[in-house]
Amino acid sequence: MFFQSLLSLALVPTLIHATTVTFPPTVGLGTSDVQYISSSSTFDSLKISNVNSTTYEWYYFDAISDDGSYSVVATFFVAPNTAFPFTGSPTMTLEVLLSIQTPDSDVFYLNGVFATSAQVSTDGDGASGVWEGTGLSFNGSSDMSSYQVVIDSAASMGVTGTISMQSIAPAHYPCSANEAGATMQLMPNVGWANAIPDSQATVQLEINGQNISFTGSGYHDMNWGDIPFENAVSTWHWGHGRLGPYSLVWFDGTSQDGTPYTSGYVSMNGAIVDTQCSGVNVTATSSGFDIEIDLADESVFQAQFSTDHTLLSFDGVYFRWSGGLVGGISGGEQYTGSAMFDEFDFTSS
Ligand SMILES: *[C@@H]1O[C@H](CO)[C@@H](O)[C@H](O)[C@H]1NC(C)=O
Ligand SMILES: *[C@@H]1O[C@H](CO)[C@@H](O)[C@H](O)[C@H]1NC(C)=O
Numbered sequence: 001m002f003f004q005s006l007l008s009l010a011l012v013p014t015l016i017h018a019t020t021v022t023f024p025p026t027v028g029l030g031t032s033d034v035q036y037i038s039s040s041s042t043f044d045s046l047k048i049s050n051v052n053s054t055t056y057e058w059y060y061f062d063a064i065s066d067d068g069s070y071s072v073v074a075t076f077f078v079a080p081n082t083a084f085p086f087t088g089s090p091t092m093t094l095e096v097l098l099s100i101q102t103p104d105s106d107v108f109y110l111n112g113v114f115a116t117s118a119q120v121s122t123d124g125d126g127a128s129g130v131w132e133g134t135g136l137s138f139n140g141s142s143d144m145s146s147y148q149v150v151i152d153s154a155a156s157m158g159v160t161g162t163i164s165m166q167s168i169a170p171a172h173y174p175c176s177a178n179e180a181g182a183t184m185q186l187m188p189n190v191g192w193a194n195a196i197p198d199s200q201a202t203v204q205l206e207i208n209g210q211n212i213s214f215t216g217s218g219y220h221d222m223n224w225g226d227i228p229f230e231n232a233v234s235t236w237h238w239g240h241g242r243l244g245p246y247s248l249v250w251f252d253g254t255s256q257d258g259t260p261y262t263s264g265y266v267s268m269n270g271a272i273v274d275t276q277c278s279g280v281n282v283t284a285t286s287s288g289f290d291i292e293i294d295l296a297d298e299s300v301f302q303a304q305f306s307t308d309h310t311l312l313s314f315d316g317v318y319f320r321w322s323g324g325l326v327g328g329i330s331g332g333e334q335y336t337g338s339a340m341f342d343e344f345d346f347t348s349s
């Protein structure tokens, strides 16, 4: 009895409050257990604890200044390029990709390095991760109200500093708010959990002796999948931005068989106005993209994104842009802001 109660005292808090998964630097063997239905907590936990050659997951963080002239993106992968074609190796999975845009240059800094191992732990809904040997890590509070990316990589990347986020927009899944039993599938075989749709971000970096600091909008999500990305996805238009009191996240894509899937999220002053997986229309224009999100009260949020800065591009199949965003609820006040936008188009390859 004594031992049993001691054991439960010692084990239960550990299991509930913090679990740590360690990844080796190379692809796992065997099958991956992949999660697509949400739990009542552990929002930002790992969704695959054994990544093999056909599965992948990543933690993504970005921040963009209000005028769109600065941005930073840090992505922590557990993904061989046999599962996600834009990472650097078929055998090494633990790449960290860091890119920085400044007013001087759209691609002021771009570098990918591989970790020797990675640990991810979950505390409540938040997660923390260390990609050993890269100097990059992230830590989130248990309620996801704040996240910080710490870059201590003078040796391997020539960069030190932090990206700090104070959330201003509640977390959501593709079709719902943060709740148990919700689908986490953006489309078949692709998972998505958006811990921080928008935040007040403070970025302070030193790169090879030069200081870069800005404030703006910060964002964090994770994606994962149980088959190679390009076998699941045909097209993908995703982005997020802020307009006055509104925080927006949109997705409009097609699966391999051409079926459309969408997701739209609008919050205002820290409360969700709408989160659903229909009624989103992202269309290309001569200067960027038009984004339409149908809201539950039958109004429409309309925004125009300008592809002002090309931050990444691969083979005409993948682009990442930052740029200006203009819009508001149709017929209502119009605002200006900035946004990040990713396009995958495997039909053009
Ligand atoms: C990887 O895991 C997935 C999901 O369990 C499974 O379908 C697939 O066959 C596995 N791939 C390999 C190469 O073992
Ligand atoms: C992350 O860790 C740093 C350094 O220990 C700490 O200052 C910061 O408050 C932590 N942030 C969160 C969101 O837990």
Ligand SMILES: *[C@@H]1O[C@H](CO)[C@@H](O)[C@H](O)[C@H]1NC(C)=O
Residues within 6 Å of the ligand: 206, 209, 210, 211
């Ligand atoms: C960058 O900022 C840090 C902290 O404010 C300061 O200690 C350092 O001297 C600055 N470096 C340069 C090159 O200005």
Ligand SMILES: *[C@@H]1O[C@H](CO)[C@@H](O)[C@H](O)[C@H]1NC(C)=O
Residues within 6 Å of the ligand: 281, 282, 283
């Ligand atoms: C999306 O917008 C385009 C261009 O305005 C329009 O032709 C199309 O019908 C719209 N689709 C939906 C589903 O609203």
